[in-house]
Amino acid sequence: MIEVRGVCFRYGSAPVLRDVGITARDGKVLGLLGPNGSGKTTLLRTLYGSLRPESGTVSIDDDDVARLSTRELARRIAVVVQEHGGDLPVTVADLVLLGRTPHRGSFAQTTADDLDIAADALERVGAIHLAGRPFAGLSGGERQRVLVARALAQAAGHLLLDEPTNHLDVRYQHEVLDLVRGLGTTVVVVLHDLNLAAVYCDEVVLLEDGQVRAAGTPDEVLVPDILEPVYEVRVRRVEIEGGFQLAFRPRTGTGPAWAPHAGAAADLPRGRG
Numbered sequence: 001m002i003e004v005r006g007v008c009f010r011y012g013s014a015p016v017l018r019d020v021g022i023t024a025r026d027g028k029v030l031g032l033l034g035p036n037g038s039g040k041t042t043l044l045r046t047l048y049g050s051l052r053p054e055s056g057t058v059s060i061d062d063d064d065v066a067r068l069s070t071r072e073l074a075r076r077i078a079v080v081v082q083e084h085g086g087d088l089p090v091t092v093a094d095l096v097l098l099g100r101t102p103h104r105g106s107f108a109q110t111t112a113d114d115l116d117i118a119a120d121a122l123e124r125v126g127a128i129h130l131a132g133r134p135f136a137g138l139s140g141g142e143r144q145r146v147l148v149a150r151a152l153a154q155a156a157g158h159l160l161l162d163e164p165t166n167h168l169d170v171r172y173q174h175e176v177l178d179l180v181r182g183l184g185t186t187v188v189v190v191l192h193d194l195n196l197a198a199v200y201c202d203e204v205v206l207l208e209d210g211q212v213r214a215a216g217t218p219d220e221v222l223v224p225d226i227l228e229p230v231y232e233v234r235v236r237r238v239e240i241e242g243g244f245q246l247a248f249r250p251r252t253g254t255g256p257a258w259a260p261h262a263g264a265a266a267d268l269p270r271g272r273g
């Protein structure tokens with residue numbers, strides 16, 4: 001479990017997180033949602049100790065993150081963030097094997113188990129065929145899957161991801177999130193795509209201007225009354241088999257009512273809000 005209580009943070013003089021409280025429950029997927037600049041990445045960085053809150057606490061399984069060593073944190077939390085590894089001159093296999101480092105002594109050799117675990121992780125994200133390739137030469141989507149594989153190889157009980165579906169085509173968006181959800185680890189994931197959040201998150205937190213605007217299940221939070229003022233768009237909710245999806249259009253503008261298929265607008269069921 002990851003618990004955040006009363007966290008405030010500022011870059012320089014500008015407050016970015018204001019009295020934020022969230023709980024990521026054991027084995028559940030918590031989505032961090034919110035418009036650009038609302039503080040999602042900043043909050044995620046406080047969870048793995050990359051940023052120290054000005055006030056408030058972040059704890060993992062009841063231990064204050066600020067008191068854990070780097071190695072202990074790496075055993076407990078795996079992180080997939082955008083800027084990791086961009087131009088590293090390593091092969092994909094070597095990068096994924098780095099995920100095993102927290103489990104070895106400082107100068108210990110890679111073991112057969114490490115190799116098996118790394119290969120299995122690459123297999124699970126559909127990237128085993130990339131094992132011998134230089135990481136720097138991969139496409140954005142291939143890199144993203146490899147970074148997820150490294151996090152899987154790390155075998156930590158908590159997984160933090162910052163927009164893991166960025167660069168992924170629709171198949172891999174769903175495959176990666178389905179995989180993450182099936183791990184049974186505690187997951188905190190920053191997502192821009194509210195429809196993916198609707199499908200793969202157990203709970204979501206909606207940030208606005210560094211504050212928690214709403215928190216609860218996707219069914220409770222992803223409703224037009226809450227989303228429209230935060231994102232400043234019009235929202236319709238469409239109940240579909242086994243769940244719901246959202247449709248959006250700008251508040252103002254001269255375009256068709258519901259792009260791309262304007263005729264569908266009249267057929268859309270009314271949202272709940």
Ligand SMILES: Nc1ncnc2c1ncn2[C@@H]1O[C@H](COP(=O)(O)OP(=O)(O)OP(=O)(O)O)[C@@H](O)[C@H]1O
Nearest residue numbers: 011012016034035036037038039040041042043192
């Ligand atoms: N290193 C930094 N120095 C100063 N301000 C920063 C820094 N990083 C982020 N900010 C500011 O903090 C605020 C929150 O940024 P953050 O990246 O956490 O938002 P976000 O919700 O993840 O945004 P996005 O959806 O655009 O990725 C923004 O106003 C941003 O400009």
